[in-house]
Amino acid sequence: MERILPLERGINLRELGGYETADGRHVRWHKLMRSGHLGELSKADEATLKAAGLRQVVDLREEAETIVVPDRPMHGVSFHHMSVYPFTNQLSQNVGFARMARLNRVGLSLAGQAYAQMLTDPHALGVWRELFVILLKNRRRHQAVLFHCTAGKDRTGVAAFLVLNALGVRRADILRDYMLTNLTFSSLSPSELNELLVPGQDAALVNEMNKQPMVSEQDFKVMELTIQLMAGDFMAYLTNIVGITSRQVARLRKLYLN
Numbered sequence: 001m002e003r004i005l006p007l008e009r010g011i012n013l014r015e016l017g018g019y020e021t022a023d024g025r026h027v028r029w030h031k032l033m034r035s036g037h038l039g040e041l042s043k044a045d046e047a048t049l050k051a052a053g054l055r056q057v058v059d060l061r062e063e064a065e066t067i068v069v070p071d072r073p074m075h076g077v078s079f080h081h082m083s084v085y086p087f088t089n090q091l092s093q094n095v096g097f098a099r100m101a102r103l104n105r106v107g108l109s110l111a112g113q114a115y116a117q118m119l120t121d122p123h124a125l126g127v128w129r130e131l132f133v134i135l136l137k138n139r140r141r142h143q144a145v146l147f148h149c150t151a152g153k154d155r156t157g158v159a160a161f162l163v164l165n166a167l168g169v170r171r172a173d174i175l176r177d178y179m180l181t182n183l184t185f186s187s188l189s190p191s192e193l194n195e196l197l198v199p200g201q202d203a204a205l206v207n208e209m210n211k212q213p214m215v216s217e218q219d220f221k222v223m224e225l226t227i228q229l230m231a232g233d234f235m236a237y238l239t240n241i242v243g244i245t246s247r248q249v250a251r252l253r254k255l256y257l258n
Contacts, residue, residue, distance in 0.1 A: 001029045004184065005052060007045040011036030012152035012184045015052070016160065019177065021168040025257040030142045032135075032256065034160050036152035037061070039069035046074050053144040058131055060084045060147060060155040069150075082130055084155045087121040094120035099229040103222065111154060111215070112222035118158045119226045125242055128162055132244050135163065136251055153181050153214055161223055162242075165234045166249055167256055181215045 003015050013036065017029030030053035038057065041049070054077055059066060062083045071079060091113055092100045103116055118124045131147065138145050147163075149155035157178055164174045231237035238244045 003180075005033075005048060007048060008042045009040040009045055011038075011040065012156075012181055013146075013148075014180065014184065016164065016177065019164060019167075019169045019173040021257060022170055023168060025168075025253075027164075027167060027169065028141070028256055028258055031138070031144050032163065033144050033146035034152055034156050035146060035148040036156070037065075037069050037148060037150050038071040038146075041072045046072065049146075050074065050076065053142045054146055055143040056080065056134060056138060056145045058082060058134060058145065058147040058159075060127070060149045060159065062086075065150055080130075080134060082127045084118060084124050084127050084149070084158075086123070087117050088123045089121060091117050091120070094122075095226070095229065102229055103225065106222060106225060107218070108222065109216070109219055112219045114154060115158055115219055115223050116226045118155065119223060119237075120230060120241070128159070129243050131159060131163075132166070132242070132248065132252070136248060136255070139255060151181075151214075152184075157181065157215060158223065161220075162238075166238055166244070167253055175217065175220055178215060178220050179217065185214055 001015065001018060003018070005013055005015065007013060012034075014034060015029060016032035016034060017027050019027045021027075033049075033052070033054065037059075054074070057071060057074075057077060057079045059071060059079060059081045060083065061081075062085050063081075066081060073079075087094075091103075094117065095103065103112075106112075108116070135145055147156060147159050160177055161174060164177065227234055227237045231240055235246075235249070238249065239246065
């Protein structure tokens with residue numbers, strides 16, 4: 001299976017299948033995808049995506065972004081628009097001043113601040129709940145949900161972080177998926193990218209990912225710290241902050257894991 005789909009005009013579009021969970025299972029292929037916007041896809045790209053199981057698209061962009069570059073309509077594919085922005089509160093209101101001080105001590109970048117906001121703001125949390133509801137309705141095998149923003153980097157990165165953690169995927173794979181954004185914006189072709197993703201290519205992979213630092217491991221750690229500060233661990237965060245029950249998590253894993 002190919003993680004980087006061979007598209008003519010796709011933006012940071014990749015499969016989330018195959019990642020391993022802590023208990024030895026794997027995310028099913030043709031069930032989850034992430035990407036940048038779908039406004040420049042060719043007809044051949046549409047055929048490739050539909051053959052890969054695409055049936056639903058979740059657009060996390062603001063309305064203005066969707067007007068400037070609307071997603072390509074695709075017959076048989078449902079589209080859901082759920083903007084992560086604008087936030088309801090300032091970050092300090094969402095986390096409290098003591099937690100804000102802890103976050104500041106790690107050195108928050110602009111992206112890191114946005115990530116912490118996306119994990120704590122009431123409006124963004126409502127979007128994540130709705131995303132999980134859509135995922136839970138995707139019950140047929142080989143039918144995929146794709147979620148995206150403009151570049152498939154920040155909003156999409158947080159969504160993938162949440163979904164993969166909910167599925168119990170190993171931290172190493174979640175981090176690698178997050179950092180792959182740097183690789184997909186390189187000059188390498190899809191076939192060259194996929195060659196770097198096979199076992200035994202770790203050193204070359206890390207070298208290529210670090211050449212274009214669009215996302216950083218430090219910002220990934222900000223997401224983890226935010227979860228820890230808000231709830232102690234991820235499952236407590238998912239239940240008590242996002243509002244996804246343990247029963248829903250079990251259903252999600254039954255649908256998306258082998």
